[in-house]
Amino acid sequence: MKPDGRGVQSIEVGARLLDALVSEGESMMLKDLARQAGIAPAQAHAYLVSFRKQGLVEQEGQAGRYRLGPFALELGITRMRSFDPLRMATEGAINLAAETAMTVAVVTWGSFGPTVIQVHESSDQINMNTRAGTVYSLSGTASGRAFAAFMPEGLIREFIKTERREDNSGQRIGKSQFLSKTTIAEIRRNGFATIEDRPVPSLAAISAPVFDHVGQMQLAITMIGPEKILDTSVGSRFVETLLSATNALSYQLGYEAKHVRPGGVGSIAGGHHD
Template sequence: MPEDLKLAGKEPAGTSTLDLALRALEFLAHESQPLSLAHIAEALSASKATIYRHLVTLQRHGLVSQDPDTGRYEVGVKLLVLGEAVRARFDVVAAAREELMRLRDSIGQAVTICRVVEGELVVLDLIQGRTVVEFGTRPGTRFDLHASAHGKVWLAFGPSALLQRTLAGPLPHWTPSTITDAGRLAAEVELVRRQGWAAAADEMITAVNALAAPVFDHRKHIAGSIAIVGATQFIPSPPDAVQLEKLLAAAQAISRGLGWRANR
């Protein structure tokens, strides 16, 4: 270990350096106009030379930009892009919460909302049903794309590369009903695309079924998927018409809240 990191009571140099760079970025983000190097350095109680080095690094990564005429600094476009990417993940949860509560209350079964994040299908929220059985699924839980109703929805309405990668990869065998044949999965996904919803009775857990539907944003891109989940005695296969109708109505309501319009 470098000698300077062994000094008692001292933070590693990288930590304090990163801290100052992030403070500079946050400071610029909260300002309404570009600022001079001297102004930024004074506000952060640091030397102009130190702040300049941080700004150059942030600028190289697109997080800060410099006006070529005035030399003043402001946040870069990339910061906005990153913010939008993260916001999209959580907007769907906020937009969906009230509808999911209504769906749970009308059907009595647990409801979940999922999203694909960095290639993985992740549970964003779960509202327990009003039955004696509770599910251990929690936000952050990962589902297999090929073995879940949520996953089939994403394979049907998500990026084509997601389907291609899933079909080319291993398809783990969870139960005797899990689809592990690529050709059969492709046909199932095509059916989901045509009908607008997916089911997965006994495919991940025996005696458990889920009905899932896509949620779209203002660009008509899939922004999430919602599902009702419960024992197969309560969510049969083929699905109950009333349950399916309420699920699809909730998905459309959430989509409208995200700016989706059917006739656009």
């Protein structure tokens, strides 16, 4: 949501210079920085002099390249300390449920695997067995598969082994299924997970990851609804709305896909998990 009211133009112009440094991710010459910010070099220099005085930017020795300064780092650290991911995820999930008329769950990684911490129901009552504290199967649910694709490979391997051993214990929602390298690659490519052989046949689900500033998956947002209504195909309005929400949350956490590879995960060995 954009802020209301008229802003200060000079601050907005200066912010374009800082944004150029953030986007580039490395030090820049004045002419390149000015060009990317869309202003004249002389104008950019005047802003940069003030930014240097405040510690927002600094110059590298004789080369004269500009980079973000120590005060910019302090701002970033303060932002991360004061930011509450769960609060933002809650707000995002509530808005998502209202916008789509679907049930939305916030899922984190717990001691026993993907664990629901919040459920925001749609206006229509859906008969499902998901509530706070529910543990999802890694390979047998959309939420689980999102974690399987974006969490560290070693961790996921061990949990899949545990899931196979405990498949009949009733501790998890969803029966373990075959999870291939191809499926994992597809989830990573699309940015979301779904599943055909669903735990509840009449319900469909879409789950997408939320990443932090170092590219680690922090949680998943899962949309659940009637299979006749909830279109889980790539490019559907439900998928696009979910991805828009999770991308916004990741951005709030400092994640920038251009510079950080999601999850840092290698391929997961396929196998039957019956």
